[in-house]
Amino acid sequence: MEQEIIETKHKDFTHNWVSSSRFLFYCQVFLIVAFTLGGCYNLYSHRYKGHPKVTVPESTLYNPEYK
Numbered sequence: 001m002e003q004e005i006i007e008t009k010h011k012d013f014t015h016n017w018v019s020s021s022r023f024l025f026y027c028q029v030f031l032i033v034a035f036t037l038g039g040c041y042n043l044y045s046h047r048y049k050g051h052p053k054v055t056v057p058e059s060t061l062y063n064p065e066y067k
Contacts, residue, residue, distance in 0.1 A: 058065040
């Protein structure tokens with residue numbers, strides 16, 4: 001009985017440096033874009049929402065008003 005030997009070395013990730021470097025490059029690009037968009041969304045969701053109404057004592061103003 002003759003067995004067929006299937007050559008899988010050209011499909012292996014570790015033996016084909018062209019496909020592995022292309023895959024790693026696209027993984028890096030995807031991760032950089034994902035972290036950038038995630039950081040932008042986080043900054044947008046935690047943005048400063050305006051000036052709150054703060055009561056300032058009249059004695060601490062630039063021209064203080066005393067009673």
